[in-house]
Every structure is written in structure tokens, then in C-alpha cells.
Amino acid sequence: MISKNKSQSATEFIILLAIILIIAGLLIKPFGTLTHISNNKEQKASKEIWDNKDISLKGIRINSTSFNLTIKNNYPYKINITKIELDNNTINDNYTLDINKKIITTINESENKIKKVKITYINLKNNKEYNLIGPKLFIQ
Numbered sequence: 001m002i003s004k005n006k007s008q009s010a011t012e013f014i015i016l017l018a019i020i021l022i023i024a025g026l027l028i029k030p031f032g033t034l035t036h037i038s039n040n041k042e043q044k045a046s047k048e049i050w051d052n053k054d055i056s057l058k059g060i061r062i063n064s065t066s067f068n069l070t071i072k073n074n075y076p077y078k079i080n081i082t083k084i085e086l087d088n089n090t091i092n093d094n095y096t097l098d099i100n101k102k103i104i105t106t107i108n109e110s111e112n113k114i115k116k117v118k119i120t121y122i123n124l125k126n127n128k129e130y131n132l133i134g135p136k137l138f139i140q
Helices: 002-052
Strands: 055-063 066-073 079-086 089-091 095-097 102-108 117-123 128-134
Touching: 002 055, 055 117, 066 079, 066 095, 089 102, 095 102
Parallel strands: none
Antiparallel strands: 055 066, 066 102, 079 089, 079 095, 079 117, 117 128
């Protein structure tokens, strides 16, 4: 009689544990999906901001360790980009961009999200230097 109660208690415990695990699994899946949705919204917002800035940026992954960075001048005058800072990468090349022209340069970076973006450029209309600090840049 005693062993029957022990086995019944063990069986009830296993069934209760299985029910708890099933419920936990059903609750965790939607939260994982919500996190993914949140990341997609952040990527879309970042893309929209960079597409509409005076100097637009777009990163396209070419392999696991580098991506192509497209830089486009949306100002109504020529600019000379003197420095680009992307997290740990600093590019000190000079790029002169006509109105609505773009250049592509390759960046060695394995991350898919650049948190710090700063572009130093000279407005060739008034020869003054400016800094454009932007939001995160997601690499596609």
C-alpha cells in the first residue's frame, strides 16, 4: 500500500511537471517572436532614417567578415567626406561626391549592427566642415 502511494505521487508529479513545461513552452514562443518583431521594427526605422538623411548610408553584407558601404550625397551641392567612423572602424579617405552621386567602399566588420556612426565632411559650397552623427546602421 505504501509503495502504491509513492508511485502514484511520482506519477502525479511527472504529469504536473509535463503540464508546466508545456505551458512554459507555449508562453516563451510568443515572447521570442515579439523580440524578433522588435528587431525588425528597429531595422526598418534605421533604414528609413538613413535613406532620408542628407548623406545616406547603406550596408550590404558581402561575406561573414566584410560589407560594402554605399554613401550617397543628398545635398544640393558637392561635399568632400574626410572621415567615416563606424564603431571601431575609421576611414580617413577623401571622397568627393557630386549631387545625388554615390560611392561604395568595403568595410571589414563581422557585426550586423553598427552602433556608432559619424561622418565628417566639408561643404564645398562654403568650405566649412561638419559632422553628421546618425543612428544605428543595420547591415543587410
